[in-house]
Each structure stands twice: as C-alpha cells, then as structure tokens.
Amino acid sequence: MEYERTIIERGVMHEAVHGQPLDFATIRNPLGHSPTLSQNLEYCQGMSERELCGEIASWLSVDADMVALGNGSDELIRALPQIFLAPGQLCVLPIPTYFALAQSIARHGAEILTVPTLPENGFAYDGTFLQGLLDTIEEKQPGMVWICRPNNPTGLTMDIEALDHIAELTPGLVVVDEAYQEIVDPGNQASAVRLLSCRSNVLVTKTFSKTFGLPEIHVGMAIGHPGVIQKMAEVNQRQMIPERSRASAAAALIDTEHLYRVSQFIRDESTEFWNDIQNIPSIQAASRSHIGIFLLRHREDSLHLRLKRIGIASHDYINEPGLEHMEFSRIGLQSKENNRILLAALRAMEFRQGEKL
The missing domain is CATH 3.40.640.10 (Type I PLP-dependent aspartate aminotransferase-like (Major domain))
Known part of the structure; x- marks a missing residue:
C-alpha cells in the first residue's frame, strides 16, 4: 500500500505518482477523436x-x-x-x-x-x-x-x-x-x-x-x-x-466505427471502476454508470475537498437541485493510467477514516 500512502501524504503532483494535478471534473472522451480525422x-x-x-x-x-x-x-x-x-x-x-x-x-x-x-x-x-x-x-x-x-x-x-x-x-x-x-x-x-x-x-x-x-x-x-x-x-x-x-x-x-471503439473502452472502464469502488468501504457510488460518469461521496465528509487537497479535481454537486447537501462529487473517467491513480487515491482515504478536513 506504499503507493496509496504516497498519494495521501504527498498528493498526485509528487513525481512518484503523476507529477501534475489530475482533472476528473471535466467530462471528456479518453480516446479523443478518430485517428483518421486528419486524413x-x-x-x-x-x-x-x-x-x-x-x-x-x-x-x-x-x-x-x-x-x-x-x-x-x-x-x-x-x-x-x-x-x-x-x-x-x-x-x-x-x-x-x-x-x-x-x-x-x-x-x-x-x-x-x-x-x-x-x-x-x-x-x-x-x-x-x-x-x-x-x-x-x-x-x-x-x-x-x-x-x-x-x-x-x-x-x-x-x-x-x-x-x-x-x-x-x-x-x-x-x-x-x-x-x-x-x-x-x-x-x-x-x-x-x-x-x-x-x-x-x-x-x-x-x-x-x-x-x-x-x-x-x-x-x-x-x-x-x-x-x-x-x-x-x-x-x-x-x-x-x-x-x-x-x-x-x-x-x-x-469513421463512425470510432464510436464503437470509444463505447467499448468507456463501458469497460466504467465496469472495472464500479467493481473496484465496491471494495472501498468509505466511498459510496450513487449508481452504476456505463458512460464513465459517477457520483461519489465519502461516508464521513467532503470527498470533493479530500480529492482537491491531494491534487485531483472533481465537480462538487452539493448545491445542485436534487442533490442538495448530499455531499456528492461527480467524476468523469479518463485514461486507464489516470483511473488507476484515482482508485488508489480513493483507497488511500481508508488510512484517514475518522479524520475531518
């Protein structure tokens, strides 16, 4: 669990983790546009x-x-x-x-x-x-x-x-x-x-x-x-x-075949992310999404602030109609590498159960 400890102690900006902040607040296509677009x-x-x-x-x-x-x-x-x-x-x-x-x-x-x-x-x-x-x-x-x-x-x-x-x-x-x-x-x-x-x-x-x-x-x-x-x-x-x-x-x-490649990638990543989240007791996912968008919350306090402190951006939905005061943050999945870093960061929060921000 040394990787998770490094994240929680030094943040994702540390060279041992990623080296720069990660933006999970913005919803984007992890594969980008079709590789044949320029052609x-x-x-x-x-x-x-x-x-x-x-x-x-x-x-x-x-x-x-x-x-x-x-x-x-x-x-x-x-x-x-x-x-x-x-x-x-x-x-x-x-x-x-x-x-x-x-x-x-x-x-x-x-x-x-x-x-x-x-x-x-x-x-x-x-x-x-x-x-x-x-x-x-x-x-x-x-x-x-x-x-x-x-x-x-x-x-x-x-x-x-x-x-x-x-x-x-x-x-x-x-x-x-x-x-x-x-x-x-x-x-x-x-x-x-x-x-x-x-x-x-x-x-x-x-x-x-x-x-x-x-x-x-x-x-x-x-x-x-x-x-x-x-x-x-x-x-x-x-x-x-x-x-x-x-x-x-x-x-x-x-090249509409590219849509099928994107669909398969995002659905696979969504399934893997959902399955992994089920094994992190302090994190609750609102529902099982297949489009790479998840509403998450920490069972004790603000997940948005916890992630922000270690260099991960999420979208805070605390004041959105239908989600008021529920402490949900929205994340949009990215590349496989960045998704693994996010999961490691969420697992790392198990080390800090009970600590308030």
Missing part, C-alpha cells in the same frame, strides 16, 4: 451547413430537413426555451440533471417544475419516477418536457418505451438531450431519433464533443420533425458554423 479532412473541405445536415441525416437514417445545427449543443440548449416556450409556460424537468437546462429555461422566463429521481433508488429513471413524471404531465399539461438520456450527472439512461409513453402524453415538445447516447448505443439503434417516425413532438439534441471527441469544434445538432426544425430556422438567429468546424464534423462522420 479524412481533405475530403470535406468547403462543406456547407446544408451538406453537413445531409451527412448527419445519412448517419442517423433521417431526412435532411429533420436536422438543424448549432454552435455547440449548449447554443441549442440556450435557444430552445426561447423558441418553444412562452414566458410563464411550464417545463417539466427531472432532477438531478445537467445544470444548463434549468438555467436556460429560467433565463427566458418559463416556469420549471422538477420531478426528482430518488437517491434510495440510485437516481434511476425507474418505475416510481416514471409514474410520478407521467402523473405530473397529465395534471400540468406542460409546454415542454426536457430529459437527459443518458443523464449527466448520474450516468443512467431511460428506455425507449418509457420515452415513447412520455411523448404520447405530453401536449408540448419533448426534448431529449443525447450528448452521451453513442457511449451506450454507438449505432443509435435505441436513440430517441427512432421515435420521430411516429412522434412529431420529439426533438433530439446531440453533439460532436463527447463520443466523437471533438469539443473544440463546437458543433451541436438537433433532430426532429420538419415543422419543428423549420420553426427553429425561422426564430433562432445564430452565427454560421466556421468552415473548419463543418469540415471536421463531416470528417468525423466518415
């Missing part, structure tokens, strides 16, 4: 936005008029309430979830009604949660329901049948954020995009930042009924996506 870029120069929409449509097996683009998925998130919700209109939002959703809804003057997933059920989109959500939709008749699938920060997903039931009952728009969908479903066989053939009120947002490994190009996409996409085009005033970003996105779509 494929030469075939995609001069790609127009319309042509890129066509490439995305081909990838997802939909029509090109069902695709809209954004300068990153966050731009789409900021725009959707403005386009589809009137001030004072209601949006139903499961919690905990991606913080930017509530910020965007509130910014445009719409009302938020939250439906919590429960910690005792691992924050799962389970039957208890689903019944509460459906009851809320039937009673309140919201203008929008917004769901992260898989969810950030819990790492859990919702099955397609449940999502279809939600869309059936919702009078307004059901927005499904699938930033991480390709990690659990690299072929998009269970994507909410599959509902568009029978549900005109579903809008799916995706990104090139996560599984494609291209956060620097800031390209997001929305996939929906042509009427919904047309309304977005009429209302949403945005800058054109830069030519280099358009070309990079198109080049990434040439």
Whole structure:
C-alpha cells in the first residue's frame, strides 16, 4: 500500500505518482477523436451547413430537413426555451440533471417544475419516477418536457418505451438531450431519433464533443420533425458554423466505427471502476454508470475537498437541485493510467477514516 500512502501524504503532483494535478471534473472522451480525422479532412473541405445536415441525416437514417445545427449543443440548449416556450409556460424537468437546462429555461422566463429521481433508488429513471413524471404531465399539461438520456450527472439512461409513453402524453415538445447516447448505443439503434417516425413532438439534441471527441469544434445538432426544425430556422438567429468546424464534423462522420471503439473502452472502464469502488468501504457510488460518469461521496465528509487537497479535481454537486447537501462529487473517467491513480487515491482515504478536513 506504499503507493496509496504516497498519494495521501504527498498528493498526485509528487513525481512518484503523476507529477501534475489530475482533472476528473471535466467530462471528456479518453480516446479523443478518430485517428483518421486528419486524413479524412481533405475530403470535406468547403462543406456547407446544408451538406453537413445531409451527412448527419445519412448517419442517423433521417431526412435532411429533420436536422438543424448549432454552435455547440449548449447554443441549442440556450435557444430552445426561447423558441418553444412562452414566458410563464411550464417545463417539466427531472432532477438531478445537467445544470444548463434549468438555467436556460429560467433565463427566458418559463416556469420549471422538477420531478426528482430518488437517491434510495440510485437516481434511476425507474418505475416510481416514471409514474410520478407521467402523473405530473397529465395534471400540468406542460409546454415542454426536457430529459437527459443518458443523464449527466448520474450516468443512467431511460428506455425507449418509457420515452415513447412520455411523448404520447405530453401536449408540448419533448426534448431529449443525447450528448452521451453513442457511449451506450454507438449505432443509435435505441436513440430517441427512432421515435420521430411516429412522434412529431420529439426533438433530439446531440453533439460532436463527447463520443466523437471533438469539443473544440463546437458543433451541436438537433433532430426532429420538419415543422419543428423549420420553426427553429425561422426564430433562432445564430452565427454560421466556421468552415473548419463543418469540415471536421463531416470528417468525423466518415469513421463512425470510432464510436464503437470509444463505447467499448468507456463501458469497460466504467465496469472495472464500479467493481473496484465496491471494495472501498468509505466511498459510496450513487449508481452504476456505463458512460464513465459517477457520483461519489465519502461516508464521513467532503470527498470533493479530500480529492482537491491531494491534487485531483472533481465537480462538487452539493448545491445542485436534487442533490442538495448530499455531499456528492461527480467524476468523469479518463485514461486507464489516470483511473488507476484515482482508485488508489480513493483507497488511500481508508488510512484517514475518522479524520475531518
């Protein structure tokens, strides 16, 4: 256990461990973009936005008029309430979830009604949660329901049948954020995009930042009924996506096999991490994630502060809706080497049981 002792006594910045701080607060693709991206870029120069929409449509097996683009998925998130919700209109939002959703809804003057997933059920989109959500939709008749699938920060997903039931009952728009969908479903066989053939009120947002490994190009996409996409085009005033970003996105779509490699790596690392965490008594994981995102807490005090002190960054969720005062921190798995260092650091905390920060 000498390695663990070195971590807890000297931190990960010590040359015997890593030599520099480690950032587990940022969610990134450990494998990065496709190794053939640079090679494929030469075939995609001069790609127009319309042509890129066509490439995305081909990838997802939909029509090109069902695709809209954004300068990153966050731009789409900021725009959707403005386009589809009137001030004072209601949006139903499961919690905990991606913080930017509530910020965007509130910014445009719409009302938020939250439906919590429960910690005792691992924050799962389970039957208890689903019944509460459906009851809320039937009673309140919201203008929008917004769901992260898989969810950030819990790492859990919702099955397609449940999502279809939600869309059936919702009078307004059901927005499904699938930033991480390709990690659990690299072929998009269970994507909410599959509902568009029978549900005109579903809008799916995706990104090139996560599984494609291209956060620097800031390209997001929305996939929906042509009427919904047309309304977005009429209302949403945005800058054109830069030519280099358009070309990079198109080049990434040439090698969608890379999504399968990324999916396998992250799912394998998630399984190994989950199994190892079960053998560390002082650390509790909220739920079993398959997308490399975990909510963790120390059974005595702040895990976020303990990790920070030894040079490991995590995202503190103590004040996030649905997680208030539960002392959870979110971590995003990285390379195999860095994940092993994180596990060693968590094991090392066994040496300090009972000590307060």
